């Protein structure tokens with residue numbers, strides 16, 4: 176979308192058949208970015224999204240049932256449903272440009288400096304520019320920074336989505352989630368909970384819980400979301416036990432209410448890159464550096480990459496120079512968000528303080544120190 180707006184002919188090669196709306200997990204976006212996407216026409220005005228202006232930090236009460244409030248803050252947060260966000264963006268891409276069932280299996284430069292793309296079962300095709308927006312296992316990345324691969328951070332994200340009505344018997348919690356995201360701190364990790372829109376005008380609860388898995392667990396950092404019916408069943412059972420042990424019982428009811436097909440588990444990985452473009456190849460989204468999910472910035476970064484690319488291609492006549500402009504802006508910005516994700520992981524998952532001794536002032540000081548003054552929608556300056 177970004178480069179067709181800059182006046183170029185675009186072909187999208189997507190390996191999946193059909194649409195991707197079945198990915199129903201939550202995505203948080205900065206309010207200002209969401210406004211930009213609406214005003215520039217990237218998103219239609221009716222794209223489903225929720226404004227969540229409050230964030231409440233909690234920890235389990237010693238009795239185990241309830242919670243103790245640690246801190247309240249006011250993030251600039253819009254929440255979306257991954258599949259619905261994809262669908263909204265997809266409406267701007269004409270069907271004739273969006274080719275599904277096309278797996279890219281190889282890439283090379285030809286003698287004219289063009290990019291030659293091999294797609295399974297089709298003749299090779301040359302393009303002036305290839306944008307690798309092919310996720311954290313990007314094949315295009317190998318042409319820009321050979322050997323770079325995401326590294327496992329040492330812990331996993333156990334995540335789920337359940338209808339808001341599955342906890343409607345707890346009216347107080349249901350109402351709280353209408354405008355407040357929860358962050359529940361515990362020894363060795365934390366849980367994030369917020370509401371997202373569903374496809375029918377209702378709401379879902381999206382949650383992500385971080386913890387180090389049992390030491391005997393073998394993690395393949397390049398595998399994505401595991402399906403619950405695979406060998407990962409044991410890990411999901413472990414995660415449920417962990418949730419029961421670490422979370423306030425009232426919060427754990429969200430995890431126990433989540434249906435099996437709404438659960439996922441994935442290793443937390445990250446990657447910085449020295450460069451994000453080397454003509455005729457350019458990296459965007461998770462292909463261009465991978466941030467840990469704590470920053471709520473993977474999709475955000477992908478969208479910022481798109482906006483940065485449109486700007487570079489619109490204002491810089493030469494393609495090679497436009498890629499340099501993009502690289503100069505987006506490479507450091509991407510690496511900076513990866514570093515923030517590492518610091519949050521270190522302070523809120525790998526080496527956690529004794530939350531039972533923390534109050535609002537010490538929690539605010541602790542979290543703010545992790546951010547080190549970095550401007551970010553989850554921690555606006557006024558907090």
Ligand SMILES: Cc1cc2nc3c(=O)[nH]c(=O)nc-3n(C[C@H](O)[C@H](O)[C@H](O)COP(=O)(O)OP(=O)(O)OC[C@H]3O[C@@H](n4cnc5c(N)ncnc54)[C@H](O)[C@@H]3O)c2cc1C
Nearest residue numbers: 189190202203278279309310460461468471472473474475
């Ligand atoms: C637990 C968790 C929570 C998260 N929460 C947030 C959040 O709140 N906010 C946020 O901004 N981000 C969040 N993220 C990150 C976000 O989900 C990703 O960063 C984002 O989806 C990356 O988008 P992408 O388009 O770069 O890659 P992907 O979504 O992986 O898309 C890549 C596409 O390329 C296609 N593809 C791959 N290889 C090939 C090939 N060889 N040939 C053809 N097609 C190919 C794939 O089929 C896919 O459609 C979270 C991530 C996790 C794990």
